[in-house]
Amino acid sequence: xxxxxxxxxxxWFIILSxxxxxxxxxxxxxxxNAIIIFMSIELMLNAVNLLLVAFSxxxxxxxxxxxxxxxxxxxxxxxxxxxxxxxxxxxxxxxxDIDVLNKLKG
Amino acid sequence: xxxxxxxxxxxxxxxxFGVLSALMVVFTxxxxxxxxxxxxxxxxxxxxxxxxxAQFIAIVNIIVYAGAxxxxxxxxxxxxxxxxxxxxxxxxxxxxAAVITGGLLLIVLxxxxxxADTTAVATPFQGYKGVIKNLADVLFTQFLLPFEISSILxxxxxxxAVMLGKKDIK
Numbered sequence: 686x687x688x689x690x691x692x693x694x695x696x697w698f699i700i701l702s703x704x705x706x707x708x709x710x711x712x713x714x715x716x717x718n719a720i721i722i723f724m725s726i727e728l729m730l731n732a733v734n735l736l737l738v739a740f741s742x743x744x745x746x747x748x749x750x751x752x753x754x755x756x757x758x759x760x761x762x763x764x765x766x767x768x769x770x771x772x773x774x775x776x777x778x779x780x781x782d783i784d785v786l787n788k789l790k791g
Numbered sequence: 792x793x794x795x796x797x798x799x800x801x802x803x804x805x806x807x808f809g810v811l812s813a814l815m816v817v818f819t820x821x822x823x824x825x826x827x828x829x830x831x832x833x834x835x836x837x838x839x840x841x842x843x844x845a846q847f848i849a850i851v852n853i854i855v856y857a858g859a860x861x862x863x864x865x866x867x868x869x870x871x872x873x874x875x876x877x878x879x880x881x882x883x884x885x886x887x888a889a890v891i892t893g894g895l896l897l898i899v900l901x902x903x904x905x906x907a908d909t910t911a912v913a914t915p916f917q918g919y920k921g922v923i924k925n926l927a928d929v930l931f932t933q934f935l936l937p938f939e940i941s942s943i944l945x946x947x948x949x950x951x952a953v954m955l956g957k958k959d960i961k
Contacts, residue, residue: 711893
């Protein structure tokens, strides 16, 4: 029992990441504004980052934090391109509602 | 022993604010408020990183996410003049179904991982794994090639964003 009291249990981090990820999934599912959907995706990425850092601290391995660093780099690139696509979409349809984007449907 | 409980209280407070502002990101109507709540969530997550003894990641999280990416979001929202509640609510069942789906996912995740590993992670300010020197040793030896390749990724993203943003491409 002595070991359990010391520090924060790992599964608290797992549960917090699960909660944040679920909120992100919920946001992607019910918001219609494409910008909010992007933000929910960022929330999910951050939940996974938190989990990676928690496991990195748990096993004393710095590789997990390097993975988080790369995740941030890829997320920044993704957001730059994604927001550019969104601006083009707004220019064509005058809206960021994703329901407008059903014209590719066959 | 009191210090150990202090960490847990800090974790719970930061987690509470993080989850609360994450919920507000999803549920507020105004996109600008949504961005600001997301910044709050990122600050809470950065606090959790500091509790995990990952100072570098915490600072980078604040600089890159709360600083750069959120400014980009705000810039696009204000450029497109979306800072009002323009979102139509077509189907009331959709919101209900989304909440049910997210709740079910949450129940499955928490239920399966609740007792996954109850041992404590390393206490802060004692291990040195998150300190910048140790991280740089790993990043610039073991992960040097992916680090350099990520610069090519950024170049490609920059060219792509400029190409997409141009008015008319000859």
